[in-house]
Amino acid sequence: MSELLWAEKYRPKSLDEVINQKEIVERLRKFVSEKNVPHMLFAGPPGTGKTTVAHALAHDLYGENYRQYMLELNASDERKIEVIRTKVKEFARSKIAGEVPFKIVLLDEADNMTADAQQALRRLMELYSANTRFILTANYPSKIIEPIQSRCAVFRFTALKKEDVVSRLNYICENEKVKCHVKALETIYDVSEGDMRRAINILQAAAAVGEVTEETVFKVVGLAHPKEVREMLQLALSGSFVEARKKLRDLMIAYGLSGLDIVKQIHREIFSTEIKLPEELKVMIADYIGEIQFRLVEGADDEIQLNAFLARLALVGRKIKV
Amino acid sequence: MPWIIKYRPKHVDEVVNQDKAKQALLEWLKSWDQGAPGKKSVLLHGPPGCGKTSLVEAVARTLGYELFEMNASDSRRKEDIERLAKVASQTSGLRARRKVILLDEVDGLDPRADLGGVEAILEVIRNTRNPIVMTANNPYREHLKPLRDVSEVIAMDRLRETDVVTVLKRICQAEKLQCDQEALKEIAKRSEGDLRSAINDLEAAAAFDGRVTLETVKAISTYRNRVYAPWEALRKIFSSKYVFQAREAITSTDLTPDEMKTWINEHIPSWYDNPEEAWRAYEALSRADQYFGRIVKTQNWDLLSYALDMMGPGVAFARKTYKGKFVAFKMPERIKLLAETRKSREYREALAEHLAKRLLTSKAAIKSDVIPYLRIIFTSNPKYAAGIAKAYGLTEELVTWLAGPRAKEVLSYFKKPARKSKST
Numbered sequence: 001m002s003e004l005l006w007a008e009k010y011r012p013k014s015l016d017e018v019i020n021q022k023e024i025v026e027r028l029r030k031f032v033s034e035k036n037v038p039h040m041l042f043a044g045p046p047g048t049g050k051t052t053v054a055h056a057l058a059h060d061l062y063g064e065n066y067r068q069y070m071l072e073l074n075a076s077d078e079r080k081i082e083v084i085r086t087k088v089k090e091f092a093r094s095k096i097a098g099e100v101p102f103k104i105v106l107l108d109e110a111d112n113m114t115a116d117a118q119q120a121l122r123r124l125m126e127l128y129s130a131n132t133r134f135i136l137t138a139n140y141p142s143k144i145i146e147p148i149q150s151r152c153a154v155f156r157f158t159a160l161k162k163e164d165v166v167s168r169l170n171y172i173c174e175n176e177k178v179k180c181h182v183k184a185l186e187t188i189y190d191v192s193e194g195d196m197r198r199a200i201n202i203l204q205a206a207a208a209v210g211e212v213t214e215e216t217v218f219k220v221v222g223l224a225h226p227k228e229v230r231e232m233l234q235l236a237l238s239g240s241f242v243e244a245r246k247k248l249r250d251l252m253i254a255y256g257l258s259g260l261d262i263v264k265q266i267h268r269e270i271f272s273t274e275i276k277l278p279e280e281l282k283v284m285i286a287d288y289i290g291e292i293q294f295r296l297v298e299g300a301d302d303e304i305q306l307n308a309f310l311a312r313l314a315l316v317g318r319k320i321k322v
Numbered sequence: 323m324p325w326i327i328k329y330r331p332k333h334v335d336e337v338v339n340q341d342k343a344k345q346a347l348l349e350w351l352k353s354w355d356q357g358a359p360g361k362k363s364v365l366l367h368g369p370p371g372c373g374k375t376s377l378v379e380a381v382a383r384t385l386g387y388e389l390f391e392m393n394a395s396d397s398r399r400k401e402d403i404e405r406l407a408k409v410a411s412q413t414s415g416l417r418a419r420r421k422v423i424l425l426d427e428v429d430g431l432d433p434r435a436d437l438g439g440v441e442a443i444l445e446v447i448r449n450t451r452n453p454i455v456m457t458a459n460n461p462y463r464e465h466l467k468p469l470r471d472v473s474e475v476i477a478m479d480r481l482r483e484t485d486v487v488t489v490l491k492r493i494c495q496a497e498k499l500q501c502d503q504e505a506l507k508e509i510a511k512r513s514e515g516d517l518r519s520a521i522n523d524l525e526a527a528a529a530f531d532g533r534v535t536l537e538t539v540k541a542i543s544t545y546r547n548r549v550y551a552p553w554e555a556l557r558k559i560f561s562s563k564y565v566f567q568a569r570e571a572i573t574s575t576d577l578t579p580d581e582m583k584t585w586i587n588e589h590i591p592s593w594y595d596n597p598e599e600a601w602r603a604y605e606a607l608s609r610a611d612q613y614f615g616r617i618v619k620t621q622n623w624d625l626l627s628y629a630l631d632m633m634g635p636g637v638a639f640a641r642k643t644y645k646g647k648f649v650a651f652k653m654p655e656r657i658k659l660l661a662e663t664r665k666s667r668e669y670r671e672a673l674a675e676h677l678a679k680r681l682l683t684s685k686a687a688i689k690s691d692v693i694p695y696l697r698i699i700f701t702s703n704p705k706y707a708a709g710i711a712k713a714y715g716l717t718e719e720l721v722t723w724l725a726g727p728r729a730k731e732v733l734s735y736f737k738k739p740a741r742k743s744k745s746t
Contacts, residue, residue: 003709007692008681051682074684109684197683198691205695208703224694241600242591249656252663254726255697256670261689295608299615303656304587308608311590311601318597 006204007197010172012049015056020164021049024155028053032060035100039125039134041110041149043141044157047195050137053157054106057135061100069098074108081117085124092128102133110148111138118145125151159194162186168196169203173212180212187217226255229265230274236310237277237317244310248303259302263293266309278320288312325525326518329493331380337373338517339485343478347381347455350474351422354453361474363447363454365428367461368478369551371516374457377478378424387453388419393426403442410450421452428469429458429576444468460551460576462653464660480515480554483507489517490524500533508539550574552585553651559586560593561646565635572634579630583611586637588654599641606636669723673716680714693724700725700732708735 012018015032018025031037037057042050058066071091073084088105096103105128113121122145125134136152138144166185173180184206192199205224206216232247251257257265269275270285277285292309296302331337334344343366353359366374382389390409392402410423431439447454447469461470487503487510494501505527513520527534550558550571558571572582586607594600613629616622670693674685677692700707704725711721711732721736722729 001709002713003706004713005677005681005692005696005710011682046687055682072682074678076684076686077678195691197681197687201692201695205698208699208706220695220698223698239597241597245591249659249663253659253666256663256666256723258667295612295615298612299619300608300611301583301614304583304604304611305608307587307590308601308604311597311604315597315601 005201006172006176007200010168010175010200011052012056013059015053015060018049018053018056019168020160021053021157024053024157027155028057029060032057035061037061037102037104037133039129039152040136041141041144041152041154042135042137042157043144043154044139045159045194046139047192047197047199048157048160049196050157051106051108054104054135054137058104058106061104062098069096069100070104070106072106072108075117076109076112081113081120084117085120088124088128088132092132096131102131105132105134107134107136109138110136111140111143115145118148122147122151160196162189165189165192165194165196165199169199172200172203173207176207178207178212180207181214184212184214184217187214191217191221225265225268226251226257228255229262230269230272232310233266233269233275233313236313237275239314239318241311241314244314245307248306248310252302259296259306260293262302262306263289263296281316281320284316285313324522325493325497326521329489329496329521330376331373332383334377334380334384337377337380338489339481340373340377340478343368343377343476344381346474346476347377348385350476351381351385351387351453354420358451361472362450363456363469363473365456365458365461365466365470365473365475366478367458367475367551369480369515369554370459371513371518371520372478372481373517374478375424375426378422378455378457382422382424386419387422389424390421390452391424391426393430403446407446407449410446410452410454413451423450423452423454425454425456427458428456429460429463429466431465440465440468444472447472462552462657463577464581464657467657481517482515483510486510486513486515486517486520490520493521493524494534497528499528502535504536505534505539508536552577552582555582556585556589556593556651557649559634559638560589560649562635562638563644565639568634568638569630570634572630579626579633580614583607583614583633584654584656585651586633588656589649589651590637592649592651594640596642603637603640606632606640609636666723669720673720673724676716676720677714697724697726701728704728704731705735707732708738711736 015025015029042054044050055066055070058070062069071087073087075084078084084107091103091105107121110118110121125148134152136144136148141149141154141156166182166189169185169188170180170182172178173185180203185203188199188202188206192202202217202220202224203212205220206212209216209220228247228251232244232251235247236244248262251262266289267286270277270282270289289309292305295305334348337344347364347366350359350361350364366378368374379389381387392406406423409421412421425443428443443456456469456473458466461475487506490506490509491501493499494506501524506524509520509523509527513523523539524534527538552575555571555575555577558574559568562568562571572579575582577585590603590607591600594603610629610632613625613632617625617629670689671685673693674688677688678685681688681692696710699710700721707721707725710716716724718733718736721732725732
């Protein structure tokens with residue numbers, strides 16, 4: 001038996017299946033029926049359906065094989081504007097066969113582009129506006145430069161409501177014949193912060209572990225973030241630098257985490273209740289881990305920088321114990 | 323005949339102060355009498371002039387072996403490799419003398435230029451019927467790892483000053499030279515344990531006027547630029563009293579600055595047990611590392627100088643009080659782990675790339691929001707996991723990586739259903 005990931009399986013294919021973002025969907029339907037679409041900017045928190053809606057729109061416009069009329073780019077994977085330019089250029093060159101007189105370029109996570117790259121993107125949008133339409137998605141619309149915003153119809157996606165997420169999760173449970181407690185589904189909503197994709201991922205993992213109870217949900221969420229990060233911090237704080245370094249290496253090998261991944265998790269852990277630290281120390285450590293992240297971005301070596309961090313923890317850990 | 327050849331030890335007993343290496347090499351060679359041992363090659367390493375080649379020659383002679391000698395960097399030439407392979411594969415017949423093959427200076431193989439050189443030697447080792455001894459100054463270059471893995475690794479020490487003096491005296495007697503004790507000591511001191519350079523200096527001093535005095539020695543011999551083994555350089559860095567010493571030590575090995583960085587990274591905690599000193603040392607290394615990052619980014623090699631300042635003196639003067647001590651600096655764990663880390667990261671990247679298209683999201687989101695949950699499924703529900711693996715056409719490698727300890731179970735389901743459907 002082959003099993004799909006539910007995040008894919010239960011993704012709405014058409015605008016008709018989208019239950020949230022009612023006003024937005026309403027307006028988009030109109031575009032579809034007129035077969036005319038402006039450049040658009042979909043803005044809103046992660047997991048609120050921006051990308052899904054973009055695909056559903058294209059599906060409704062072009063039919064089942066819509067993907068041949070849509071160029072999908074992800075700005076966080078393709079940071080080089082040259083790459084984007086070349087791909088758009090090639091895509092826009094070919095003629096359109098169907099009845100819709102334009103093709104769609106979907107540029108996901110456009111707020112990850114630098115201001116310079118966005119300027120170049122603006123020129124691209126103008127250059128190819130005769131036969132392409134751009135749909136940009138962004139978590140933070142303020143990070144999109146004004147000239148682009150003014151060329152786009154802006155749609156603001158709102159965070160999903162608790163009852164919507166829970167009822168969707170419940171629907172999935174029934175469909176998959178999985179035993180789910182309502183309390184557990186509510187917990188999933190709480191920990192996923194309104195992010196539908198994450199909520200569904202948690203649900204599927206919990207269902208794989210066993211009955212979906214509050215307990216399994218917490219277990220799954222705990223497991224998803226390797227506990228080695230916390231253990232590493234605790235070892236360092238107790239002064240066992242060498243042991244902590246070993247954990248760091250485990251994380252990089254077993255989980256394939258990069259230095260940046262680990263830095264972000266450390267940041268999360270420092271403020272969690274699991275790590276007992278005086279408040280002002282948490283602030284100091286947060287500042288230092290920020291510095292480490294900056295160094296990594298500048299091209300420094302993952303392990304050496306994190307070792308420096310752990311060595312510092314070993315030092316402050318000793319001081320607070322006295 | 324140059325003295326370094328004339329006075330090569332003829333018998334193992336003439337080899338000074340390498341008892342451990344001597345013993346190990348002798349035992350290993352003797353074990354060939356009972357047929358080829360588990361490891362058919364030896365990697366003999368030590369600083370220049372400590373007597374690696376001499377030791378092999380002396381041991382061979384003492385045990386009555388015929389020595390077949392070849393410089394490893396010749397091994398890239400096809401005909402040389404063929405010649406080597408031929409010698410190695412010969413059995414020592416009743417009449418022929420037993421052979422030992424000496425491959426000198428394997429660390430001279432350039433990983434880029436001699437691509438395949440290491441592989442060729444490995445192949446010869448696999449098929450050899452005769453003992454093979456390789457020598458190297460620094461056996462820890464990454465590209466030598468395959469050779470290290472298949473070989474018995476034997477270390478030789480840098481000679482002490484007194485050892486060098488002993489040998490020099492012996493030569494003085496044989497040459498009927500009048501040699502001042504002070505002069506020999508000075509030569510030995512300047513040689514820093516490199517017997518070859520000491521004998522050369524002695525010969526040069528003697529050529530001056532038939533006797534060797536402190537004055538002549540001072541007049542002719544100059545300090546050489548030495549190449550140190552990584553652990554020697556580390557010792558020099560950590561125990562340096564002046565900035566210039568630590569700075570010199572950094573570039574005194576044949577490691578690249580990047581490799582040196584890895585050695586220091588490994589051994590800061592071996593040397594510093596005071597957490598404050600350890601942190602200060604790491605902070606200095608981290609600064610050096612940042613300079614390296616900037617060099618790579620901007621190609622501004624002027625910055626290298628600052629990187630080296632922080633790596634050597636920065637790390638050395640992280641100490642608050644000076645303590646002389648002895649620490650055994652082992653091969654960095656990280657060098658061994660590097661390949662594994664790289665592999666793991668590649669799997670994660672490949673999986674993210676694969677799933678991003680299906681789940682309509684970025685690779686970054688797959689890594690942070692999908693892979694962690696996939697791992698849970700793969701480690702807690704093998705049967706279900708196998709279903710997912712199938713739906714997404716994951717390779718067995720990826721399944722193994724995701725499932726970790728439960729890889730076997732997932733794989734067994736992963737492969738099963740095809741068979742089942744046939745039988746029903």
